[in-house]
Amino acid sequence: MIQSMTGFGKSITQIPNKKITVELKSLNSKNFDLNARIPSQYREKELDLRNIISNSLGRGKVDLSIYVEYTGEQTSTNVNTEVVKNYMNQLRDIVNASEVELLKMAVKMPDSLKTERDEIDEEEFKAIEGAVKDALTEINGFRNDEGKALEKDLNLRISNIKSLLEEVIKIDPDRVEAVRERIRKGIEEIKEQADESRFEQEIVYYIEKFDITEEKVRLDNHLDYFQKTLNTEDSNGRKLAFISQEIGREINTIGSKSNYAPMQQLVVQMKDELEKIKEQILNIL
Known part of the structure; x- marks a missing residue:
């Protein structure tokens, strides 16, 4: 199941004389990047909080905010x-x-x-740590929900490319015949008498040069592998990005070899679907 890198989580905890609010917000990023806005008395524990958040979220640009409201008579x-x-x-x-x-x-x-600097005690830090973990639970729930929507959209895009590939396979014989006819007309226009055997040899050479059988097979395999990776338990945006690059390579090769307008139109549609896939992958953990 894939997971989005976008999310928001909030938790409020109450300790004697203080109400502590923890907010977490994450956006997509290639690495883990934490921006912490916390009171000065908690700075010594920032590394501990960073490790907790990093282990839970993995990647993303994360904003951590901790707000303290004094509720008792005590003030610093x-x-x-x-x-x-x-x-x-x-x-x-x-x-x-x-x-x-x-x-x-x-x-x-x-x-x-x-202003006297408050010293943080272990009980207070445990309360903050618990609030951070509660906020992480909420943000991960948000990420999972958005991941489901992303997965649905990506499956749709891959299915669309598969349908377009089926159309490519369907019209490929027409493409070959069109190439053959184009060469024949070219010879007739220059009014040259071509040896039929030689002509067929040249046709075979030309068709083999622009044959897309391997590309069609590889593209179909890449599409299957993409969907298989989508359905794994772990969210792996980097792997999906790599597979999408391979899909793009095969689509581009089919387009450059086709020399046939109807097929090139299908290739353009496949590229359009692939661009939408790449945009979505940027937000996958």
């Missing part, structure tokens, strides 16, 4: 009383204002408020 920001009093004393000599107005001005001055 305190008034620097002595500094505020000193500012108020200085301001009295400058402006004629009430004590309340002086206080409002003083607390806006540098160093009036001091």
Whole structure:
């Protein structure tokens, strides 16, 4: 089952005096790329969180956001009383204002408020770790759901290419006959008498040169292998991308060898379907 690299997950956990919200968002990327926006007191645990997320998501451009809301009386920001009093004393000599107005001005001055760095304890980190894992569960569910939609679309595109390939196989005898007739008319136009045996030899040589039997067989095999890979348990976007390149190579060769307008039109349609497949594969894990 394939999995998309796009997803979103959110989890909220409550600990004494704090409400912690964890959000995860992922987009497609060739590698794992984490952008963490977390409070400074959790920075020392960033590597641990990175490993947890990497092991779960594998690849993708991931944004991790952790928000902390203080819900109790405890706060990490305190008034620097002595500094505020000193500012108020200085301001009295400058402006004629009430004590309340002086206080409002003083607390806006540098160093009036001091923030003490909270130390994270193991219980708090376990709560954060649990919230991250809950968010990962949600984002992986999102990825799986989108993966199902991608799988359905890719199967449709492959089936369309198979149908077009059947049309190519069906009109191939007409193509060969058209080539034969084109050569015959060319000889008649230059009014040259051609030896029938020699003519047939040249026809055989020309037809063999532009024979697409091998390409048709290989293309059919690649299409089957693509669908087989889609149905495996593991999501493997890189492998699907490689197979799609091989599919494109065979389609291009058929187009260059065809020399027959109806077949070239079918090739254009196959290329169109393949481009849509390649666009979707970019988002597969």
